[in-house]
Amino acid sequence: xxxxxxxxxxxxxxxxxxxxxxxxxxxxxxxxxxxxxxxxxxxxxxxxxxxxxxxxxxxxxxxxxxxxxxxxxxxxxxxxxxxxxxxxxxxxxxxx
Numbered sequence: 001x002x003x004x005x006x007x008x009x010x011x012x013x014x015x016x017x018x019x020x021x022x023x024x025x026x027x028x029x030x031x032x033x034x035x036x037x038x039x040x041x042x043x044x045x046x047x048x049x050x051x052x053x054x055x056x057x058x059x060x061x062x063x064x065x066x067x068x069x070x071x072x073x074x075x076x077x078x079x080x081x082x083x084x085x086x087x088x089x090x091x092x093x094x095x096x
Contacts, residue, residue, distance in 0.1 A: 001079040002057045015050035017042060021060040034064045041073045049077075049084045056083070 006013070019038050021031040038058055042048070050056060058079075064072060 001059065001076075001083060003051070003054050003083045004057075005051075005054050008053070014052050015048070015054055015056065017050070017056045017058065019058050019060060025060065025062050025065075030065065031060075034060045034062075037064060037069070037072060038076070041069065041076050044073050045077050045080075049080045051084065056080070 019035050021034050023031070025031060025034065038060060058076065
């Protein structure tokens with residue numbers, strides 16, 4: 001998982017989450033199944049610890065398809081908590 005701070009007002013947009021699933025993982029059916037599992041896992045996290053002025057990218061691995069759903073939810077939640085604790089070091093795009 002990666003995070004990047006945005007310049008826009010956090011009150012207007014809120015956190016945004018995207019997924020990247022490469023062709024190395026499998027064909028379109030496999031990649032779409034992984035995306036659906038990731039989306040549903042995000043919905044299941046009751047208190048998402050995402051910073052409102054940040055964009056997040058989840059880089060999927062094949063394990064996202066084979067691991068239990070509860071473990072997947074736990075791993076995503078752990079990733080958000082880790083990023084929140086470490087605070088992303090990147091500056092907003094366009095700012096030096």
